[in-house]
Amino acid sequence: MSPFERYLTLWVALCIVAGIGLGYLMPDVFAAIGAMEVARVNMPVAVLVWLMIVPMLLRIDFAALGQVSRHWRGIGVTLFVNWAVKPFSMALLGWLFVGWLFRPWLPADQIDSYIAGLIILAAAPCTAMVFVWSNLTRGEPHFTLSQVALNDAIMIVAFAPIVGLLLGLSAITVPWATLVLSVVLYIVVPVIGSQILRRRLLASGGQVALERLLHRVQPLSLVALLATLVLLFGFQGEQILAQPLVILLLAVPILIQVYLNSGLAYLLNRWAGERHCVAGPSALIGASNFFELAVAAAISLFGLTSGAALATVVGVLIEVPVMLSVVRIVNRSKGWYDRGARVARMTTEAKA
Structure with a gap:
């Protein structure tokens, strides 16, 4: 890990x-x-x-995607956590903390809106940022890409029903144009563009040319992450400074659900015998959120100045530093993870 990556938490905070x-x-x-x-x-x-x-997509050889079937355990774990656990656990945490424990310190007319924002945030699995987290944990890139693509496909049909169910609404207006365009922008366009560039590099200069370019562009991934943070928090700067206590209280259920769901995915992968390079990104995908969609959906449904919109922005505030801590935990626990009985057995069988 480079010095820049080692102190990424500091750069994020700044x-x-x-x-x-x-x-x-x-x-x-x-x-x-x-x-x-x-x-x-x-x-x-x-x-x-x-x-x-x-930069990460450039490393992927789509001819090897057929090997992803070997990671069906990791895919199953991530789908279970993303769709059967995370939205419902966030709804429970929202009702417990925002609707009950913290109610005396929050604006009474925004309680339901805050809970709605938390639910919308949890119902949208992360798309783009997961590639960064996976890269930092040395995750299996083909697993990460396939899992994200599968989540996007499920999100198209499952996002509205889950949000509608948890909000207790008979019908809900979902920004379908936002969802479809986000999938195109954050998955389809970069995948196609990176593969065209990869093929041209391999055709003209071989693997050496590809590695040379990757060495040059890899820092762009982290620089772009930091620039994105400046923009997102610049958009909400006034609201964040005006309501510090609300921000702190909303952060509590988000913080708990990230560690709860990432830990659950990590442990289930270890129990299932999946390799660490799959368990790492699985834990991160299981816990992180597609905050771009969540913010847009909250604004569309409840308005720019609503409690729901603010709750999703708090999700962005929590997302990066907390996910970096999960990355650190995953990396430091690799030795413990690999000593798991099923993991060791599966690894031995794979080598044989």
Whole structure:
């Protein structure tokens, strides 16, 4: 791990502070950037997302995707956590903390809206940022890509029913244009573009040319992550500074659910005998959220200044530093993980 990656938590914290400060001092500038949208998807953020994930996508040889079937245990675990556990555990935590324990310290007219925002956040599994987390844990790239693509396909049909069920609504208006465009922007376009570039590099200079380019562009992934944070927190700088106690209280259930779901996925993978390079990204995919979609959906359903919109932005505030801590836990526990009886047996059988 490079010195830049080793101190990533510090850079993240500095970018969050810088984003909030700049958003407070220059609201008009960030309002103009925030207005650069198509179907509520911010285009500058989309470009930064491409820069985040293209370096990893360049490493993927799609001819090897057939090998992903060997990781069916990891895929099963992640799907279970993402769709059968995470939205419902977040709803429970929201009702417990926001609806009951923290109610005296929160605006009474926003309680239900805060809970709705937490539910929307948990019902949207992460798409783009997962590639960064997987890369930091030396995750299996073909598993990560396949799992994210599968989650996107499920999200198209499952997002609205799950949110509607948990919000107790008979019908719910989902920003379908936002969802479809996000999938195209964050998955389809970078995958196609990276594969065209990969083939041209291999055809002209072979593996040496590809590795040379990867060495040069890899830092762009982390730089784009930091720039994205500056933008996102710049958009919400004024609200965050105006409601510090609300931000802190909303962070509690989000924090608990990240560790709960990542830990559950990690332990289930170990119990199932899946390799660490799959268990790492599985845990991260199981816990992280597609915050771009969640923020857009909350704004569409409840309004820009609603408690729901603020709750999803708090999710962004918590997401990066907490996911970095999960990355650190996954990396440091590799020795313990590999000593699991089923993991050791599966590894031995695979080598044989």
